[in-house]
Amino acid sequence: MRAALLTDHTLEALAVAEVPVPAPGAGEVLVRVETVGVNQLDRNVIAGIGPGAVAKLPRVLGIDPAGTIVAVGPGMSEARLGRPVVVKPNIPCGECRSCAAGREADCPAQTVLGVHRNGGAAEFVTVPERNAIDRGEIPAALATAAVHTVPIVLNAFEAIGVGAGDRLLVTGAGGMLGQIALQLGVASGADTVGASRSAAPAPDGARVLRAGSPAELRERLAAEAPFDAVVDVGGHGPTFAAGIAALAWGGRAVTCAASVDPVLELDQRSFYLRRLRLLGVASADFAQVRRALKLVAEGRVVPPVAARFPLERIADAYRAPRTAPGKVIIDVS
Structure with missing residues (x-):
């Protein structure tokens, strides 16, 4: 599959490469990606600074992919196969006091897609099943623009x-x-x-x-x-x-x-x-992600999209000057 792979902490080291399609593990799903966004956290990974400094290279970027579930991990129900989803980037531990109280945003052990594990700037990505949120009729690009911001x-x-x-x-x-x-x-x-x-x-x-x-x-x-x-x-x-x-x-x-x-x-x-x-505050609870997507589906909040680039030009997307507020979208497929 094609994936935007970072091999060193410089934008020149970000290139689209052929890598193996990942296999979903226990509790995971495989998402065929349509869109992913350009984010400040990606820039931190590229520069090797701030919260991006923990990323181990090589790393596939992309924290907020949207697409369709095409496979599930061993022993899991296939009920969600074919469902359009968008991925909540922050992955809580599920075991701490905050997680038990439904305050996943405050989980001190949470990890992030595209930082601690390979992200969604690729044709396929594996994520925890719970992090793949149903997006209904929301188009993939709009869901990508919304899932980490709203x-x-x-x-x-x-x-x-x-x-x-x-x-x-x-x-x-x-x-x-x-x-x-x-x-x-x-x-x-x-x-x-x-x-x-x-x-x-x-x-x-x-x-x-x-x-x-x-x-x-x-x-x-x-x-x-x-x-x-x-x-x-x-x-x-x-x-x-x-x-x-x-x-x-x-x-x-x-x-x-x-x-x-x-x-x-x-x-x-x-x-x-x-x-x-x-x-x-930082991140959001699962319930807040669903409430936010409902606001988007109802048209009460419409995240602006500033520009779109194909996956092959993802490095150009990071170089492009910001001329208007809004999410820069990468069209993967």
Whole structure:
């Protein structure tokens, strides 16, 4: 089969090669892949940094494949053969306290497809049966764009209870997660405002403030404050701090990113006197993935797709400049 194989920590070492078709083991299914996405975590694997540094090379990339189940492991039911699925990238251990409570996102021993094991930038991939989520009528490309992004944002929203009547601020609104957060804010019935350091579109029912610096953003937010909740999806600490400063008494803040500037500086006295709350989330529970896909199936959240490349040009997909927010899709078959 064809697979995007990384043999060294450089983009020049990423190439499409012929490798054996994997065989599903106990508890696993074999998925014939249609699409997979370009992700920051893939870039970390290529560079050998951050969470990608644990990947053992050679490694097939691709954390979020969508396709069809074509085989099952020994002793497993064949009831799901032929079902269209999309893969939840994070694989929980299934044995810890968090997993037992249905909080798989908080599993401390979880592994990731395309990092700890070969991923879905290939014609076939094996995954734990539970991680192959039915996608129904959702097209493969849209499912790939949704499965790792929408559930993370939904997790952030649910962690701080964003809902109807809230005044919501989304920091980092210009990126892929930001666009999803704006849509989800509107779908939740919140009065939704985004903040971005660059120009960013706003879905119907939301507004986006553009500010080139944290100082400018603080000034603009002062005229908009107070907010009940701030969701940061941009990973820029000073921008998130400006959002926290604009929170109301008892306001809630959550972040699910730290990829740009991870240093977050807060006025501790103001933070505790105003009874603010701050949480961090990553990944998502299985139930949140299913709820997120339901939102996509209903058209309430539509993850943007910025560009598409064939598998043979996957290296070009990583080199291409980002001209618009949205997922870059690799068409495998």
